[in-house]
Amino acid sequence: MNSATTLKFPFKFAGNLREITIEGEAYLQVAKDPNRPFILHTPKGAVQVLGTSFNVNTYDSGMVKVSLVEGAVAFNSVKLNPGQAAISTTETTVTTLNENDLLWIKGRYKLDNTPLSEITKILPRWYGIQVVIDNSKIADKKFTGTILKSEPVEEFLDAIKITTGAEYYYKDKILHIH
Structure with missing residues (x-):
């Protein structure tokens, strides 16, 4: 998690869903589990995680950026491939992942x-x-x-x-x- 980030999650996931909510920025590595989908809620929509490594940034209140490193995610009905990023403001657009977006981790x-x-x-x-x-x-x-x-x-x-x-x-x- 990057600075000034809030992550909300239950003490124990109930049922077949793993759901969390984020405000700020975090790099996540999620284990693939087809029986228990992982959903990440952001201010601009939900990210359905399909077993992957990705970054999500919600610092700008008018925008959410999801950057996929490996695996697969779907964000606002847009499926990303590794090396792609989705930016959501009023609509969602797909761009090439910018490696600079991940430098905060280091x-x-x-x-x-x-x-x-x-x-x-x-x-x-x-x-x-x-x-x-x-x-x-x-x-x-x-x-x-x-x-x-x-x-x-x-x-x-x-x-x-x-x-x-x-x-x-x-x-x-x-x-x-x-």
């Missing part, structure tokens, strides 16, 4: 031309800090690089400062970027 988050406004959504999950952009003009500045969870957030912020010119400071335990 404590890395790769950013590719990502606006600072999006980065400020990641930092609270990974570092447990509140982040505010003081200057709206820098919210759209883009950064390419990697966050390493094992390093202090200041290492990453220094890289942002060098590449975008955005400064940062702390006030009342809140990280301000300007």
